[in-house]
Amino acid sequence: MTREEIRLHDSQHKRIHWKRWGPYLSERSWGTVREDYSAEGTAWEFFPHDHARSRAYRWGEDGIAGISDRRQHLCFALAMWNGNDPILKERLFGLTGNEGNHGEDVKEYYFYLDSTPTHSYMKYLYKYPQAEFPYARLLNENRARDRRAPEFELMDTGIFHESRYFDVFAEYAKDSPEGICIRITAFNRGPEAADITLLPTLWFRNTWSWGAGAARPSMQAAASGVIECHEPYLGMRRLFTEGEPEILFTENETNYQRLFGTPNASAYVKDGVNDFIVHGAREAVNPGRTGTKAAAVYRFLIQPGESATIRLRLADGNRSFDDFDRVFADRISEADEFYAQLAPPDASEDARSVQRQAFAGMLWSKQFYYYDMKTWLRGDPGQPEPPASRLDGRNHEWRHLYNSDVISMPDKWEYPWYAAWDLAFHCIPLALVDPDFAKDQIVLILREWYMHPNGQIPAYEWQFGDVNPPVHAWAAWRVYKIDKKRHGKPDRLFLERVFHKLLLNFTWWVNRKDTEGNNLFAGGFLGLDNIGVFDRSKPLPTGGYLEQSDGTSWMAMYTLNMLAIAMELAGFDPAYEDVASKFFEHFVHITHAMNHLGGDGVALWDQADGFYYDVLHMPDGTHRPLKIRSLVGLITLFAVETLEPEAVERLPGFKRRMEWFLNNSDDVQEHIDEVRLPDGGIRRLLAVVNLRRLPRVLRYLLDEEEFLSPHGIRALSRIH
Numbered sequence: 001m002t003r004e005e006i007r008l009h010d011s012q013h014k015r016i017h018w019k020r021w022g023p024y025l026s027e028r029s030w031g032t033v034r035e036d037y038s039a040e041g042t043a044w045e046f047f048p049h050d051h052a053r054s055r056a057y058r059w060g061e062d063g064i065a066g067i068s069d070r071r072q073h074l075c076f077a078l079a080m081w082n083g084n085d086p087i088l089k090e091r092l093f094g095l096t097g098n099e100g101n102h103g104e105d106v107k108e109y110y111f112y113l114d115s116t117p118t119h120s121y122m123k124y125l126y127k128y129p130q131a132e133f134p135y136a137r138l139l140n141e142n143r144a145r146d147r148r149a150p151e152f153e154l155m156d157t158g159i160f161h162e163s164r165y166f167d168v169f170a171e172y173a174k175d176s177p178e179g180i181c182i183r184i185t186a187f188n189r190g191p192e193a194a195d196i197t198l199l200p201t202l203w204f205r206n207t208w209s210w211g212a213g214a215a216r217p218s219m220q221a222a223a224s225g226v227i228e229c230h231e232p233y234l235g236m237r238r239l240f241t242e243g244e245p246e247i248l249f250t251e252n253e254t255n256y257q258r259l260f261g262t263p264n265a266s267a268y269v270k271d272g273v274n275d276f277i278v279h280g281a282r283e284a285v286n287p288g289r290t291g292t293k294a295a296a297v298y299r300f301l302i303q304p305g306e307s308a309t310i311r312l313r314l315a316d317g318n319r320s321f322d323d324f325d326r327v328f329a330d331r332i333s334e335a336d337e338f339y340a341q342l343a344p345p346d347a348s349e350d351a352r353s354v355q356r357q358a359f360a361g362m363l364w365s366k367q368f369y370y371y372d373m374k375t376w377l378r379g380d381p382g383q384p385e386p387p388a389s390r391l392d393g394r395n396h397e398w399r400h401l402y403n404s405d406v407i408s409m410p411d412k413w414e415y416p417w418y419a420a421w422d423l424a425f426h427c428i429p430l431a432l433v434d435p436d437f438a439k440d441q442i443v444l445i446l447r448e449w450y451m452h453p454n455g456q457i458p459a460y461e462w463q464f465g466d467v468n469p470p471v472h473a474w475a476a477w478r479v480y481k482i483d484k485k486r487h488g489k490p491d492r493l494f495l496e497r498v499f500h501k502l503l504l505n506f507t508w509w510v511n512r513k514d515t516e517g518n519n520l521f522a523g524g525f526l527g528l529d530n531i532g533v534f535d536r537s538k539p540l541p542t543g544g545y546l547e548q549s550d551g552t553s554w555m556a557m558y559t560l561n562m563l564a565i566a567m568e569l570a571g572f573d574p575a576y577e578d579v580a581s582k583f584f585e586h587f588v589h590i591t592h593a594m595n596h597l598g599g600d601g602v603a604l605w606d607q608a609d610g611f612y613y614d615v616l617h618m619p620d621g622t623h624r625p626l627k628i629r630s631l632v633g634l635i636t637l638f639a640v641e642t643l644e645p646e647a648v649e650r651l652p653g654f655k656r657r658m659e660w661f662l663n664n665s666d667d668v669q670e671h672i673d674e675v676r677l678p679d680g681g682i683r684r685l686l687a688v689v690n691l692r693r694l695p696r697v698l699r700y701l702l703d704e705e706e707f708l709s710p711h712g713i714r715a716l717s718r719i720h
Contacts, residue, residue: 004338007118012436018118019179019406019437024368025066025075027092027412031104033394033461034059034371034417037379040505041394043462044096044104052091054271056206058380059370060540062091062416063201064123065170072368073206073217073231076239076314078170078184079199079295081277084132088199088274092413093135093572096667101145104412106285107138107154112364113357116338117434121331122172124364128144128186129159130166130194164190165565167175168198171493175330177717179315181327186309188302197277197301200312202227202239203293206252221247221289227296240313241296242321248273249291250284259647278546320554342432359433367409367417371461373401398464402449408441417461420445421468421527424475428482435483442476446501455508467524467539469554470509473502473561480568492572499565503579506562507554513543517587519593520604523551528631528715543619549604550632552594555630556639556688559587563686564641577653584654584686585661587639591671591688594636610696612636629717634701647680 001009010016029035029051036043047055052062061068063077079090094106114123134157141152159165167187172179188194208216227239227247241247250272256262258271268286273295275284300308313319339359343352377396379386390396407418408426415422416666423445431438444450450458461468475702476498484490522545524537534541537547565578594612595605602623606684612633613625648655662668673685689697700706706717 002337002341003334004116004118004120007116007120008434008436011118018120018174020070020177021036021067021174021180022070022119022366022406023066023115023122023364024068024070024072024366024406025077026060026062026367026409026416027064027066028094028106028414028416029057029060029062030091031096032059032134032416034376036385037386037390039389044098048096049091049093051259053087054258054269054275056252056254056270058206058210058211059376060368061203061205064089064091064126067119067122067172068205068368069234070368071233071404072370073207073233074202074229074237074521075205076182076200077201078126079201079273080126080128080168081168081197081199081253082128082130082132082166083195083197084130085503086132086135087600088277089128090201090274093133093138094413095139095142098200099139099143100151101147101149104153104414105142109154115363116331116335116359117437119172119363120174121328121335122358122364124170126168126170128155128166128168128196130164130190131159132197134159139330139632149213149335150453154454162191164192165642166194167592168573171328173328175313175315175319175323175327176231179313179317179319179567181324182312182314183324183328184310184312185307186302187307188304191304193301193303196302196308198298198308198310199277199295199415200239200298200310201273201293201295202229202314203252204231206231206292209253209382210380213378216474217292219249219291219294221249225296225684227294235316237314237316238318239294239296240315240321242311243298245296245298247289247294247296248276249286249289249294251286284638290562292670294349340510357500359429362408362429363433364425365409365412366406367412367416369403369405369407371401371403373398375502376617381639395461395464398458399450400449400453401458401464402574405444415460419460420457421459421471421507424471427475427479431479431482432486435479436485438479439483439491442472442479442498443494445472446498449503451501452508453506453507454512456512457505467513467526469523469526469550470558471554472505473558475563475566476502477565480565487696490568492569495565499569502562502565503584506558509558513551513555515547519590520547521551522546522548524553526554533626533628542616542619546626547602547615547617548602548632549594549614550635552590552604553612553635553639556587556590556594556636559583559590560639560641560686563587567651567654568649570654574651574653577651580651580654581657584658588661588665588668588671591639591686592667594688595671595690595693596667605693610693611700612697628720629706630720631699631713634697634707634713636695637687637697638700639686641686643684643686645677645683649681681688 011018030047030049031044033043034046038046061075061449065185066077079088081088092106093106097104109126109127113125162259171183172180186196203216207214215232219227219229222228225241225244229237250268251266253266253269255269255271257264272284275281298310302308339356349500410419410422427438427441458464459468480495513523563583566576570576570580602615613627615623615625617623673691676685702708707714
């Protein structure tokens with residue numbers, strides 16, 4: 001095993017906690033549902049970017065190129081100032097969902113360059129303009145544009161003209177599970193010398209202001225250039241700074257005076273460092289050099305093409321800088337060794353770099369996510385009571401939900417909250433570098449403190465009760481096979497754990513989304529929120545109900561995934577043969593309903609067009625297909641599985657039931673294509689789109705006047 005694989009092994013077996021520290025800091029905590037205590041549920045407006053520098057977060061912190069422990073007690077990130085901006089650059093700026101002409105959008109340039117799975121080495125790049133950051137212009141220009149116009153980006157402002165910006169690299173290398181070397185390097189890419197102030201910042205997440213009796217941690221200046229931290233969970237930690245910079249201390253407390261015009265509870269508040277650096281307000285930082293937030297101040301005038309580097313170490317004991325460069329060299333070499341084995345042997349250096357940086361993006365997108373629904377609904381004893389509307393408003397049906405975990409995020413700025421089906425897809429590439437983390441993520445989303453007691457999987461914080469495509473069985477099956485290939489042995493315990501929980505979720509789908517009990521399913525927008533003539537997640541404006549081609553196809557795929565898992569488990573425990581038979585027969589019933597007769601004798605398959613459509617059922621009993629060619633009709637192609645003869649032969653109970661079912665059920669054979677192999681065995685193809693209908697659907701898929709485009713598959717046919 002490589003050194004990184006040894007760390008992964010030790011971490012998974014809880015011998016050495018190499019993953020205790022990682023990139024678990026969000027890139028945006030403002031504008032989130034968790035921080036929203038408004039009566040109307042207007043999360044973007046209740047906690048805007050302008051408040052973020054001055055207002056303590058309740059549920060999680062944010063920063064640039066940041067790290068934290070896995071419970072986010074202690075955070076570290078980089079702040080910067082170019083001498084021109086009206087505020088410190090402490091967090092990424094972007095437009096809210098209501099400000100951007102195409103919705104929310106981050107207006108910065110930053111790149112995840114490298115990371116190992118245990119975060120023993122990480123590298124991040126932020127491009128910082130030297131002129132004043134155009135906050136107002138970005139806001140006003142995008143607000144003035146409509147949806148037909150392109151977004152107005154930071155590059156469009158001309159601020160990078162003549163390369164007048166800094167490339168700021170942040171790198172981390174662990175010398176131990178509790179020791180982290182930090183190297184920050186700023187390159188002046190412009191034609192003239194330019195000033196930059198780098199402020200590596202250390203702070204505690206505010207856990208003490210909410211009236212829950214939490215002990216208040218503390219920071220103080222220790223020896224020259226050392227910040228010493230004390231926190232009940234972590235114990236003592238020290239940040240060692242090189243070069244004896246000035247160190248500023250303040251509190252991670254809300255500046256009520258600035259935001260609300262009321263007196264502050266503390267003389268030193270969250271934006272104290274900002275006010276000291278930008279406005280020269282010496283009274284904003286604590287001369288006693290104690291607090292819950294501290295920043296080291298490094299000021300540089302960097303010549304064109306030159307760079308400046310600062311070095312720091314965060315540890316649970318004493319450290320020097322004697323072995324600093326060696327630690328970095330070793331961790332980079334070990335990262336090279338780890339990734340060298342993942343690339344195909346014939347891959348070019350460019351392809352290897354693309355693969356490695358893609359994994360870096362996945363690994364940097366881990367985030368500590370904290371959401372205690374009971375407390376959020378009820379409010380904190382130390383804070384104003386939430387509006388009464390909250391008790392029957394957003395997510396009130398999810399009182400059991402308690403999330404306090406490191407989770408893979410779709411994007412730590414645009415989507416700094418987990419989305420259930422996104423997470424399932426994330427686990428596939430994650431399994432290639434860290435199969436145990438991928439398995440843990442799938443298990444986590446199905447645990448009792450996530451999954452609703454009725455079996456529904458939480459969708460995302462904006463509406464946990466929304467319905468995402470049921471792809472978790474597929475993800476679990478894929479991760480299981482990837483892990484088996486990598487480790488050489490199957491993790492049946494993982495597969496059994498998720499299978500039992502997925503049975504609950506499958507039952508929820510059948511009971512809640514098959515309105516008429518005819519094996520045709522609804523489900524909402526199911527990830528396709530921009531292609532319908534109306535919002536499929538809400539009651540129909542016409543009344544009645546919708547039988548969805550995509551919802552039914554997803555369920556057909558779900559049954560096949562569960563069939564595959566049940567057959568795998570039945571190879572070790574015959575008790576699973578019965579449930580394998582159940583999913584086989586359920587799939588056939590769904591396929592029959594889609595292709596032959598659904599509710600009221602209406603099929604989702606349109607024989608004349610050779611395509612699948614949603615069917616609208618009106619309150620008066622009439623019905624009509626919604627003849628809009630979109631991905632809802634192509635998702636039928638996802639539901640496909642082959643039954644190999646040898647797999648069937650080793651399950652005699654399943655084989656007998658399947659043969660009886662095939663011989664004694666009308667109209668079943670048309671939904672199963674069979675091929676007799678040279679040895680006499682029968683390979684069976686289970687697919688919603690059988691071999692006779694497949695060419696007709698593919699005719700649309702591969703037609704450039706329909707779905708095929710130079711950039712991939714269109715969500716909506718070009719004919720519309």
